[in-house]
Amino acid sequence: MLKCSEVSRHASAYLDRDLPRLTRWRIRVHLLICEHCRRFLHQLELTHLTVREQQRRQAAVNTGEPASVDEIVRKAMSGNRPDR
């Protein structure tokens, strides 16, 4: 029987479906009887979904300063490293 601490360590990989089948199955069995771990998994998934949504919204806002493509190309082709 897995311990709660072990379930928590596998939680992210479990949500990403990145665990060997046996480990996955053992976690499922644990979740059937452990309310705290069920809640933790649910909240971690919610965290993941919320952060994903926030990151996407931010990325949409942050498409950034419209750097001049010509300028970037010119510098890259002349090989001048930016001044630091």
Next chain:
Amino acid sequence: MDKGATESDPEWIAALRARDRAAFTQLVERYHAGMMSLARSLVGDAAADVVQDSWISAFRALPDFRGHSSLKTWLLRITANRAISHLRSRGVAAGESAPDGAPLDQRFDESGRWGQPPFPWSLDTPDALLASAELRETIARTVDALPPLQRSVLRLREAEGLDRDEICKILDISTSNLHVLLHRARVRLWRAIEAYQRSGDDAQV
């Protein structure tokens, strides 16, 4: 060359290898934003310099591009390399400065059961959570405070939606390392959201 040139277009790839200006300009137009996003997650305000530097490296290396990975992965890998050496030159560790072990250890008792179980959340959907300006701010601050590699894993996985193998290639890390980074980042964010929900409930009492 038309705007829709793709990697499956051998003429475009050949033009890139020959360092043709028009082909290279298309490359910059297409991938600059993604490179900025990755660089920002690693080096913050230095991103523009790091990405310009990456374009210089990429332009030099173009004749050697063999198509073992996609152009996008190749460019992002160059960007990550540049960004990480930028951090190093400033004495910043990209990973964890001190390993925090299992970040949840203190929540379990000696037998490995929850000593302090997860606190129930009153806000229970992403939209409900993100409706709070304070919580959006808390999440943004927690992401900003993550070690650079955790932040970039989060960015590549959650915002850009790249798959596991691509991320490992770009950041030059193993799959198990990726899991650890992603898990630590999520647990930190979970703790931040939990603390927020807990304080909200206290305030209502």
